[in-house]
Amino acid sequence: MKKTNRRQFLKVAAAGAAILTTGKASASEAHRKVNNNTLSMLYDATKCVGCKACMAACKRVNGDYGSLAYEQASFDRDGLWDAPQDLSGSTRTLIKLFKESERDWSYVKYSCMHCQKPSCVSVCPVAAMTRDPETGIVDYNKNTCIGCRYCQVACAFNIPKFQWDRAIPQIVKCDLCKNTNLRQKGITACAEVCPAGAIMFGKRGDLLAEAQKRLAENPGKYLNHIYGEKEVGGANHLYLASMQFNKLGLPVLKDEAPAEFSEKIQHTIYKGFVAPVALYGTLCWIAVKNMRTHGPDEKDHHNDTDKQGGA
């Protein structure tokens, strides 16, 4: 029994060591500062004219690669327009109009926030969601994704969408045109086509400075808040608007990334895999001891193996 004990222990310890190394890498990642050299977009809702050119461009450019489709409106029998009602398994970005009164209204653009500490990356069990530390792009790989939809549960902005109506579904979300427009032209499709200059593309640091400049130069025009600067530990999609952001469907969020909180607890429990191994060791010791004390009468039972049937 001793021998099996040791062999078993070594096996578990080896598995523990494997997880230890991956655990360490992620622990150091957690203390990463916000990286302002990553790629970003700044959307200025006061400049947006609601023409939806960005939506059309996104679908045109990423349609094949991202498996996007046109969405028909119920009144449009001939399928003349693409009319998504929300982000969906066929739509990566969307413009909406929020109208409080004739005077108070605002457009808003939805797409992935490319968080600095993304929840979706933290929760994906097979690393199908990844964040490139150089570019800051949060990308999705359908070739590893198992479709568990945990990223959807985790994302505070409800960005990742699932293709509910397909037999071979995938997650759909903005990837900053990483494999399409950005690679070919060095700029995202939506920023490239915007005729009103409402979408700016650039380094996060530069865009933050630009946003601050606009706030300083136009007192009263904007709400004094750059959405995405601090939310959930900082995002790479920044917003300026004249209307309260939560009215535009952008939730009020804390500065701490939810992923910091959950990973802290997960790491406390599984730090270096020590606790589970210790638990297993202790339990083995107790159980073996218990078995010993019961040795003799257990032996008796042994001779009397299962008789079939009985009563």
Added chain:
Amino acid sequence: MGHGEYQKHEAKIFTPSFIVLLVLTLIGFCLVALRFIKGIGAVSNMSDGYPWGIWITYDVATGTAIACGGYAMAILVYIRNRMHYHPMIRSAILTSMFGYGLAGFSVMVDVGRPWNAYNFFIPSQWQANSAMFEVALCVMAYTTVLAIEFLPAILTTLENTKWEMAQAIIAWLSPRIAPDKEALQHKLDFVRAGATWLKPRLDKVLIFIIVLGITLPTMHQSSLGSLLLIASTKLHPLWHTGFLPLLFLINCMYIGYSIAILESVISCYAFKRPFETKELSGLARIIPWLTVIWLSVVIGDLAWRGQLAKALSFDFYSRFFLLEFCLIAAGSFLLFSSRRRESIRWLFVSAALIVVGGALYRFNVYLIGFNPGKGWRYFPALAELMITVGIVAFEILGYQVIVKILPVLPRLHTRQQIDAAAETAQKA
């Protein structure tokens, strides 16, 4: 370990309940086929706001807790050294095996791209930050462990059976297609010898596997709570707390003991065996201690986070919270009295209260307290429900059949018990 403690239940396999369960199972499996042909949206009401519906909430998060009978009994027998409960363990392990195996099956129905699941075995894809990664690996490992723990029941049967069925088939076949009767006989002997060879060897290492079967649920049951830690903006503050892993762990333990009681009562009733009152009242003594710890953590945590007022506000969330809380508290209160613990009826009622309350807690965390934002709504579709019903039906069906072909239920020891059994059988 004494295998002499178990026996087959001698009874017909094809009963009316067998047919009903079979029909439900078949309906469920047809709908599963539909899901794979037409997509998840065709059978379910899940949406981008509620990406996890009844399949994850019931089949996985709640179903595995209900399948924790094997885990709870193993702790009691091997760690707390109460060997006299050993006869109850095999049926507990069998239900756990079904519960976990089918939870794994539901996951494969639920996930959108199951063919990519092999990535769980590729170290470069491992993502130790993800509670789901941990849950997935542990559940797979634990299902294997349960199967090994159950192996002795199969091995003894292989070893001792007279192969009546197989013999009959051979006798029927031999003149027709397979004239080589000898060779077939030889193969059967070979299987039997293999079982005889494997059993003592398995017995030696079994304890280490059993302990693994205690460690793994401790890990993944707490991680089932950790899964929702990240949803800090979506899960209602009544349930979103850093103590989720601890609460889920204790929750699965008291559900485990309660379900062991329910199972024993129900199967004794259904199979017309005498009730195991003494063992059950012993089990019942443990439960209130666990629930009291659990309830104190819940209240202490709410007080500490300043949410007590919300808990008593009687709005939608508060009502569900209070319901869950009261069910568990009432069940435990009943079990504090030793007189009630001696009565099968009270044992049944209080264990049922605790299982329902404990399951409601998991529903609250995964569905009812989960609010992704304005405009999202979820209630399971009929087809979605029927898939879950089909899976549960299959579980009960499998249990019914297996206890009749393998030695699983506790052996009726004394003359008295046997007489009592005969009496109850006669009455019915």
